[in-house]
Amino acid sequence: MTLLFKDTLKTLPPKPESGEFHMAKVTVGPMPYMSVMPTVLVGANVKGMPNYMTAAWATVACLAPPMVCVALNKERYTVKGIEENRTFSLNVPSAGQVVETDHCGLVSGTKTDKSGVFHSSYGKLKTAPLADECPVNIECRLFTAVDCGSHRLYIGEIVEIHADTACLTDGKPDIAKIKPIVYAQAAYFGVGKEIEKAFSAGKKYRK
Amino acid sequence: MTLLFKDTLKTLPPKPESGEFHMAKVTVGPMPYMSVMPTVLVGANVKGMPNYMTAAWATVACLAPPMVCVALNKERYTVKGIEENRTFSLNVPSAGQVVETDHCGLVSGTKTDKSGVFHSSYGKLKTAPLADECPVNIECRLFTAVDCGSHRLYIGEIVEIHADTACLTDGKPDIAKIKPIVYAQAAYFGVGKEIEKAFSAGKKYRK
Numbered sequence: 001m002t003l004l005f006k007d008t009l010k011t012l013p014p015k016p017e018s019g020e021f022h023m024a025k026v027t028v029g030p031m032p033y034m035s036v037m038p039t040v041l042v043g044a045n046v047k048g049m050p051n052y053m054t055a056a057w058a059t060v061a062c063l064a065p066p067m068v069c070v071a072l073n074k075e076r077y078t079v080k081g082i083e084e085n086r087t088f089s090l091n092v093p094s095a096g097q098v099v100e101t102d103h104c105g106l107v108s109g110t111k112t113d114k115s116g117v118f119h120s121s122y123g124k125l126k127t128a129p130l131a132d133e134c135p136v137n138i139e140c141r142l143f144t145a146v147d148c149g150s151h152r153l154y155i156g157e158i159v160e161i162h163a164d165t166a167c168l169t170d171g172k173p174d175i176a177k178i179k180p181i182v183y184a185q186a187a188y189f190g191v192g193k194e195i196e197k198a199f200s201a202g203k204k205y206r207k
Numbered sequence: 208m209t210l211l212f213k214d215t216l217k218t219l220p221p222k223p224e225s226g227e228f229h230m231a232k233v234t235v236g237p238m239p240y241m242s243v244m245p246t247v248l249v250g251a252n253v254k255g256m257p258n259y260m261t262a263a264w265a266t267v268a269c270l271a272p273p274m275v276c277v278a279l280n281k282e283r284y285t286v287k288g289i290e291e292n293r294t295f296s297l298n299v300p301s302a303g304q305v306v307e308t309d310h311c312g313l314v315s316g317t318k319t320d321k322s323g324v325f326h327s328s329y330g331k332l333k334t335a336p337l338a339d340e341c342p343v344n345i346e347c348r349l350f351t352a353v354d355c356g357s358h359r360l361y362i363g364e365i366v367e368i369h370a371d372t373a374c375l376t377d378g379k380p381d382i383a384k385i386k387p388i389v390y391a392q393a394a395y396f397g398v399g400k401e402i403e404k405a406f407s408a409g410k411k412y413r414k
Contacts, residue, residue, distance in 0.1 A: 022371045023339060025331070030365040033345060033380065034266055035299045036398060037308040038242045053219055054405075059241055059266040061278045062355035066239040068362060069276065073267045090328060092242045096211035098402050104411030126410070132230060138240060146353060146362060148269035153362065155275060155353060165231045173233065173242075176389050180242035180390060184382050186405045191243060191389055192397030195305050198261075199393065202309030202389040207323060 008085070032057075039181035041104055042070055043089035043120075043129040043137075044081030049113070050129030052119040053078040054105030056183035058090060062201060066158040067143055071151040077109035081152055085127035086142040090156075091118075093135035094181040098188050100133075124160050135164040135178045239264075245393060246388035248311055248335040249277055250296035250327075250344075251288030256320065257327040257336030260285045261312030263390035264358070265297060273365040274350055278358045284316035289361055292334035293349040297363075298325075298341040302386040305395050307340075331367045341386045342371040 037056040057071035066088055072079055082088045086177075093101045094141055100117050107114065118131035123139045130137035140156025167177040175191050182189040248325040251258055265280035275297055279286055279336045289295045307324050314321065325338035330346045337344035347363030374384040382398050389396040400410075 003264070011381070023342075025328075025344070025369045026338070026372050026373070028368045028370050028378060028380065030273045032267045032270045032275075032365060033343070033365070033368055034275060034297075035245045035247070035343065035380075035382065035385065036243065036389050037245065037266055040242070049385075057267040058291075059244055060239045060264040060275070060357040061353075061360045063239045063280070064357040065355075066237045067355050067358075068239075068241060069266070069268075069278075071266070071276075074269070075377070091399065095402055097412050098408050100409075102356070102403065102405055102407065106406060106409040106410070106412075110234075110268035117412075123230075132232070132258070135230075136242065137232070143355065144353060145382075146268075146351060146361065148272075148274050148350065150271040151269040152273075153268045153360075155355065155360065157272050158240070160230045160237060161235045162233050162241055168233075170253065175242065180244065181402065182243050183405065184387075184398065185379070186361070186410075188402040188405060190399030190402055192399040195302055195388065195395040195397055196309065197394050198309060198390065199313060200309065201395070202307075202313040203306050204306045205310035205313075205324075 002054055013097055014100040034196065037183045039101060039183045041091040041093060041101060041131055041134065042078050043131060044078045044093060045085055045127045045129055046077055046081035051078055052104045052113045052114055052117060052131055054101055061155050067155055068138060068140060069155040070151050071153045073096060073150060074152050080140060082162055086092055087125040087128040088140050088156060089128040089130050090138040090179055091131040092136040093134050094179060097133065099180060123162055130162055134171050135167040137162040226259055228246055239372055242261060242389045246300065246308060246390045247350040248298040248300060248308060248338055248341065249285050250338060251285045252334045252336055253284055253288035253316055256322045256323050258285055258288060258316040259311045259324060259338055261308055268362050273367060274346060274362055275345060276362040277358055278360045280357060280360050289349060293389055294332045294335040295347050296335040296337050297345040299343040299385060299387055300341050302388055303341065305388060330369055342413040343380050344369040
């Protein structure tokens, strides 16, 4: 046994209590990895004009009060708007808007005016532009920002959610109608088939 | 026009510059919403025993150094382990592990010993249990935690990523092989078909 194979061998040979368990793990190094992520457009007013940038490093940050967070490279044009106004939006594009969505990730607001890619509205906050064509808009007031290194994690309290009436089921946004874009390994994917209900499938568990 | 319909009417009638644009938006209220999320198992040692809890409020927090974040209810058993050891893991289960995964979200470590749901290994950190059966394990050292209200957002620096050799393509974790679980509206979904490549589809954009 040499040190070279230490990591591969870590979970080998199969543990005595499980004759069927043979997964061989290797270390692939630290990297900014998450299995799957949402695709959103971060909206901010920069110099008084709406700007949208594509982001995937976003999730829910709190239940009560409801909050979301999004990690943005500190050099991004969008960051200027969030820091100036202390407001931003996360807009959920539909699969049919993948070209516009990717465009907003390819070009920077420093060089290209992206205010015409979507129509913009304003909700309760008057400085967080909402992309009208996106089926869901999450309107946020900046709660705090955490400097992590290359990126700053912006945590925003959700002030309001605006949704296309055609995308609601029982008053809530429905992915079957929204057709949100899943982001993984530098590509956009649809949502696949439902596997199981949460808080339910686990009842079948037997040790 | 009454105040009652103010929000519905906000984006109506269609703006003059776009005769085709007729989306009707309504406000659905602030709620902890994100279109789609990853399904992960947060691993932590609590009282010296590995414990795994299901979470979906997770994403990448930084590129350099690589970091992830996960929002956890402050009352969770897992939280005790993260705060004691200042280490945790995010484990990516495969679609075939949905029952075990949901089980870890249904029962609390305060009442049920979950150390036997998966085999556990330890990597570079000696207190962040890695669920051997999960195809990808993200080993994290706590960078900081942000108190948001009901939830605390744990931001961890990725120390190492361990992956099943059978789930790699060109040395990187591949969703086609991992079959990760997408979480949305209290259900688990597979990843759907690839729609477009990122940093590419946007080149087709014409104003």
